[in-house]
Amino acid sequence: MQYNNDIDNKTKITRVLERLEQQSRLERSGKENIANEDMMLAITEDTGKLLNILITSMNANNVLEIGTSVGYSTLWFALAMSQNENGGINDTKKRIVTIDNDPLKIMRAQKNFKDAGVLEMVTMIEGDALDILARLFKDYNANVNGRCDLFDFIFFDADKGNLTEYFDMSLPLLKKGGMIVTDNILFPEEYRLTMSKFVTYVRNNESVMSVTVPIGNGEEITIKTK
Numbered sequence: 402m403q404y405n406n407d408i409d410n411k412t413k414i415t416r417v418l419e420r421l422e423q424q425s426r427l428e429r430s431g432k433e434n435i436a437n438e439d440m441m442l443a444i445t446e447d448t449g450k451l452l453n454i455l456i457t458s459m460n461a462n463n464v465l466e467i468g469t470s471v472g473y474s475t476l477w478f479a480l481a482m483s484q485n486e487n488g489g490i491n492d493t494k495k496r497i498v499t500i501d502n503d504p505l506k507i508m509r510a511q512k513n514f515k516d517a518g519v520l521e522m523v524t525m526i527e528g529d530a531l532d533i534l535a536r537l538f539k540d541y542n543a544n545v546n547g548r549c550d551l552f553d554f555i556f557f558d559a560d561k562g563n564l565t566e567y568f569d570m571s572l573p574l575l576k577k578g579g580m581i582v583t584d585n586i587l588f589p590e591e592y593r594l595t596m597s598k599f600v601t602y603v604r605n606n607e608s609v610m611s612v613t614v615p616i617g618n619g620e621e622i623t624i625k626t627k
């Protein structure tokens with residue numbers, strides 16, 4: 402019974418992913434005039450697959466995303482987390498927290514999560530990522546001796562100017578052996594300088610090991626080793 406439910410859930414997620422992929426392809430082709438505020442600015446399908454493989458292979462329970470947009474990348478995480486052996490999508494241990502500061506994007510994401518049947522698994526937080534990270538950190542410190550799960554996997558895909566702050570604030574929230582993945586390391590080119598400074602900053606931190614993978618727009622994959 403559980404097995405059939407999981408198949409249904411996976412099908413639902415996959416259907417929404419396919420619909421969003423079509424939209425994303427149209428957006429990238431420039432063939433249609435899409436207003437700036439309506440752009441998804443989503444990761445590529447290849448990047449989605451890479452993130453899915455990483456999350457599946459580490460059997461992540463707690464994922465944090467900075468920059469939800471309409472939820473395309475979040476759904477790749479949800480797909481990975483729904484293919485575990487302990488109850489699939491209904492496994493209450495599996496949680497995604499995703500942050501965005503744009504109320505319209507949040508509304509669209511909420512609808513996509515509903516269509517994909519993952520509303521229970523995903524907690525959307527509206528607000529500025531710096532404020533939310535500070536709050537998560539405060540909550541974590543207040544709960545160190547209580548129940549506050551650290552994240553296994555954190556994805557950075559919002560504004561690029563605050564990346565080093567996101568990194569410093571996220572590292573204490575990441576389990577040892579956990580991963581931070583950062584999008585847009587190689588593309589678009591206008592971010593190159595900012596991203597290369599970020600990469601240098603990360604690689605100078607002795608508690609991580611980090612490498613750029615040239616998939617999609619370039620992903621920095623950083624593992625917390627200490």
Ligand SMILES: C[S@@+](CC[C@H](N)C(=O)[O-])C[C@H]1O[C@@H](n2cnc3c(N)ncnc32)[C@H](O)[C@@H]1O
Nearest residue numbers: 443444468470473474501502503529530559560
């Ligand atoms: C590139 S899009 C995210 C795409 C999404 N990860 C995907 O692949 O489907 C970046 C998102 O970050 C949000 N954002 C930008 N600056 C932010 C900030 N300071 N705090 C929270 N969200 C922010 C934007 O509203 C936008 O929806």
